[in-house]
Amino acid sequence: MKIVQCWDDGVEDDIRLCELLRSFGAQATFNLNAGLHEKKRGGSWLFREVKEVRKLAKDELVSVYDGFEIANHTLTHPSADKITPTEWKREVLEGRARLEDLFGRRVAGFAYPFGHCPPHAVEAVREAGHLYARTCKNATPSFPPEDPMLLAADCHFLNPCFWELYEKAKSVGSSAFYFWGHSYELCSEDDWKNFEEKIRRLQLDPDAEWGSLSGLFE
Numbered sequence: 001m002k003i004v005q006c007w008d009d010g011v012e013d014d015i016r017l018c019e020l021l022r023s024f025g026a027q028a029t030f031n032l033n034a035g036l037h038e039k040k041r042g043g044s045w046l047f048r049e050v051k052e053v054r055k056l057a058k059d060e061l062v063s064v065y066d067g068f069e070i071a072n073h074t075l076t077h078p079s080a081d082k083i084t085p086t087e088w089k090r091e092v093l094e095g096r097a098r099l100e101d102l103f104g105r106r107v108a109g110f111a112y113p114f115g116h117c118p119p120h121a122v123e124a125v126r127e128a129g130h131l132y133a134r135t136c137k138n139a140t141p142s143f144p145p146e147d148p149m150l151l152a153a154d155c156h157f158l159n160p161c162f163w164e165l166y167e168k169a170k171s172v173g174s175s176a177f178y179f180w181g182h183s184y185e186l187c188s189e190d191d192w193k194n195f196e197e198k199i200r201r202l203q204l205d206p207d208a209e210w211g212s213l214s215g216l217f218e
């Protein structure tokens with residue numbers, strides 16, 4: 001079984017996350033908004049009213065994510081049901097084009113901001129030629145999806161049933177186990193330690209190997 005994971009929003013904690021994942025040889029996909037990274041780190045907001053979260057600077061993206069897969073999370077992270085279909089199309093197309101420009105490679109995946117995916121938004125993502133698009137729904141097994149443009153993950157990385165779902169995916173013969181999250185949700189050193197343990201345990205499973213998300217659709 002392949003283990004695939006993706007992380008949203010391009011924030012500072014991705015630096016530490018990437019280092020940790022690299023140390024285990026783990027693959028991951030990062031869902032980015034090309035229009036929200038500026039010359040300096042910024043666009044900050046408070047997570048759980050205490051932790052300041054900042055977007056990475058544009059010029060550091062290529063080095064921070066070196067070796068990892070990049071996917072489109074729209075240009076500026078709007079909710080698909082709060083803008084017009086025309087604006088949405090631009091968000092999808094320009095978001096992807098700018099990422100491809102910046103990273104100099106093909107960007108094949110997509111993640112809906114806030115998981116919102118009304119039918120017109122789904123069709124725009126499909127027409128733009130993405131291989132898959134992640135919602136915020138959960139399903140085990142997550143593969144193969146009925147419609148790749150409405151892809152569910154098995155669970156969020158902090159789901160208390162993570163291992164239960166992992167074993168379920170294995171027992172039903174799923175081709176992949178897929179989890180997602182935001183690195184800024186790792187708030188304390190304990191959180192990081194627990195996450196590292198999770199990655200270690202996955203790494204040690206002889207029945208599993210790290211996989212690329214877009215690779216599952218090619």
Ligand SMILES: [Zn+2]
Binds near residue numbers: 008009073
């Ligand atoms: Zn997001």
